Amino acid sequence: MATTTDAVLEVAQPSKRANWRATTRRSTWVGLVIEFARRRTLGAVGAVVIIVMILIALLAGIIAPYDPLETSFLDQLMPPSPQNWLGTDSFGRDVLSRLIYGSRTALKIGFGAAFVGASIGAVLGVTSAYFGGKIDLLLERLMDILISFPLLILAVAVVTALGNNDTNVIIAITIPIIPRVARVIRSSALSIRQMPFVEAARGLGASHARLVVRHMLPNVMAPYLILVTAFLGQAMLSEASLSFLGLGVAEPTPSWGLMLRGASVQFVERAPWLAIAPGVALSMAVFAFNLLGDSLRDALDPRLRL
């Protein structure tokens, strides 16, 4: 039975990916990547920056010139020099090394929060659209409530409630993402619910779970991917903002937001390198994710408004 269902659906289901592949005339992954780079140069630039950043984060132990936690009271607030390319902070720690290790924190929390948030949001959005009626109304109200909390305030409240370690910071950043993703996914899923292939599957006796998982979820992959990329940048900014307020990751963990806190404001005139370097790193990372997100949207779902 299952095989017949799938065979029928193969024909009926308008697969976006198949169309995209057909127009690119290349069917290998490498071909797809080349095509994307040619057509969406800005997005490809973003992707390259992201890949470089991931490599830096993975190889932090090898490329960082010093231990990011090592303090030295003889080298406090040293300006950039051949020994410390980006200078040292008020504890004499090497800014470049902390910047390099900071990419780990940013990526870990960014990816964690964006994936978890977008995934829960997508499931809730699809469920809401699929069942409609009372469940839809209930979930929508719940999302309304969550959305009425300003992004950062909700995160601040959650972190204070749970205490600030990495996992809790991820949870705090994830919660505000959920309703925003659920809204967008719900509206995409509403139109899919009406499509003939869903009705065909239902007619063939597919269960609710099967319909949602096999037929609805794969068709909201495009907005899902776009939302993940868009919220990755957002999540990294939230992490930095929380850390900046002293409510994110705790000292001495290297975090770009934390590096901008305290000393870098206090000594802004005497040691401007403390304030500039982490901000540039953070902005570049978010910029790259935004560029990639924009290009993904243009390529996969141009009408999606974010």
Add this chain to the structure above:
Amino acid sequence: MHRYIINRILLMIPTLFGVAIITFVLLRVVPGDIVLLKLAGDGGRIEESVLQQERAKLGLDKPIPLQFVDWTLGALHFDFGLSMWTGRPIVQEVAIRVELSLQLTIMASIIATLLAIPLGAMAALKQDTWVDYAIRLFSIGGLAMPGFWLGILTILCLLVFFHYLPPLTFTPLLQNPAENLSQLIWPALTVGYRYSAVATRMTRSTLLEVMRDDYVRTARAKGLAEQFVVLRHAMRNALLPVITVIGLEFAFLLGGLLVTEQVFNLNGIGKLMVEAVVRRDYTMTQALIMLVASAFVVTNFLIDLLYLFLDPRISYS
């Protein structure tokens, strides 16, 4: 139409009630106790009986559901009680700070609008030229740079290039406009730039869509000058979604200035909020979150109403 408005107003009640419950529960499960923090925050030993007495004074000894009922009854006639930390009426504490935050929000929104609409329109009209790319990079840059970093850079630039530091104490606008603006213009500019980014992108994409519509072609075919086509026909329709974006930003800003106020050392709602949360000042946090959530819900409603008047094609029934 009237039914729609009444319906929408009624729908606000469960939303705000939900916000109240979630905040209330969230605050009470917070590990850490205002009484301990307040009396023994610096590490001294305090008799248990003293702590109990303070709890009773703050009403924290009652069961939580009862506390919630008390709070709700008070909130219904705008009595949010006393701040658990300072012991002063919350309405009073908020009132002295709301002027600054509100003014900053309004200034930032004006700056964002003045930047977004012309830039977005220019980008759309010169699509795929260097003008378009420059404006898009400028606006994505606004999204990518964290607000607090922009704030730090602004202060740094003022210090290094002009040896100037904005005044540190708040003067009401009517009392001394020059002093007031010289303090608030900097945070307003950084926040305004950041928030113009979303609106610029929205203006660009809606205007691009509208410019391909039939009635724009008709207007051109009539022989109208391009500026009339754009200003009279296209812009009017393209601006509707932009209004939504700017309105929503306005609502978010009221409570979203946490970080900016921290950087520029402004004594506003956002700073009060962070302090209240960190001190476990339940009543204050609760009141502030309700204030911000209400502002958001009401603004949302007003935007939908505005649509009715701006776009005769929409009827909510």
